[in-house]
Amino acid sequence: MKPLPYPEAPVGILSFDFDGTLHDPEADPAVGAVFFEKIMKLRELGWIWGINTGRSQLQMKQGFMEVRFPFLPDFLVARERELYTPSEFGNWYPVEDWNRQVERDHKRFFRKVKKPLQRIREYVVSETQAEWVEQEGDPAGVVASTEAEMAKICERIDAEALHSPLLGYLRNTIYLRFSHKDYHKGSALAEVTKRTGITAAEVLVAGDGHNDLDMLQCCYANWIICPSNAHVDVQQAVKDQGGYIAKERASLGVLEALEHFFPE
Template sequence: MWKVIALDLDGTLLGHGGQIAAVTIAALGDFAAQGVWITIATGRGFEDTERFMEENGLGSAAGFPHSLICEERDLYILENAGYAADEVWNGTLLEREKQALPELRRCAAEYGRTAPCFINSLWFQEKRGFVEMTFGTVEQAAEFCQQASQNGSWPAGFRPVRNHRGVTFRHETVGKGAVLTELLRRLDVTPGEVLAMGDSHNDLDMLMCGVWPATTDNADDLIKEVVRSGQGYVSEQVSSLGVADVLKNFRP
């Protein structure tokens, strides 16, 4: 039996239109009723994530997910009145990332001259704490990411993280894997008691932090390879139907 289930949002729990299949919600409800801690782990901000939960009847109304990992950095725990931010954790990591914004901005602008990309606005950079470059295609983003990984001109401690066509530069203490690891420490759960699901590059560190990995048919090929090599489960169904399939059939 899993002690924690960690789920990416877009492309995993959410399909097109932001809907979660009823069969998936029911399966998650069964696990929650048995005391399993369910957490979302997403690159989306809190407002979006909370809205998707409410629109699907989750959150306070359902009693789960018990926590939200948002922006691949911030932690929110479900309490009676709703999700409460972990102010200390979130504030510390946001500040750590924001300190590097001026240098990251300079680097992104320099690379932007040689690559076809859109850079998020200063307003978003200040609010969310990171610079994001969005490319025309996944291949362009992947190629940039590959080059940037080998280029030492980025601020120390930062690394490129790709999510489909977008590339962000994030501090090494931030990421779905790092925050999930912190959550497991607090819950006194070992990674071997955890199921984690994601479909994209920004899920890699979460899928590779010692947990049991699973993914859906719509996932990037690289993600499927990583899941298979980690003795995980690749569903033949897409997004939330794939999650339901994994919950029903994956018994390592």
């Protein structure tokens, strides 16, 4: 699996979330072949495209294999913040200076928010059915029992964040991980945009979940889209910004929006 030859002068960026936005576990194939055909056409016009996901780089590599991508994207944002680019042979390389900065800032972040995190942990453990998770690379996270419970936990975190301005989190359905407020899919995409030498006026974003809200914003993209299966909060955000809510699900919905904005 390899990327397509990189355009001499990219004209724009397409940034897609993976799970739910392109990948539909209920569909067969999980990502429509017609979607890749459209990407191929846009790629010929000089657009570059990337996956902007909460998955780790390894989990995403599995995703590419599972779905049998006919060609790799031109960039990958993993764990909502780390950047990777593929070699012409399809090996993924970290964008080292950026990823080092991300790691350094997160180490500092977790030292700084120790106390507020402790208070949130106490709340989660004693007052909810949710589970507090600590794992390699992710020092603090929560798995709630329901989405409603997660919404309540987010309110509690938001209250705590009023006094800890760095305290951020990335939420996807019942999963949440704590993160430096400045690092999310939006800021990662802004870094890709800057490095590509273009502006947000030439960027399109597509997402379906809460962790996509950070990139589904006018400051990062000119075209904002979501498939029909996007969370209601996401649909509302897309609507509020004059974006496009597709009638179709997942990759077919994204394709519908691409055809809407770029018919040829």
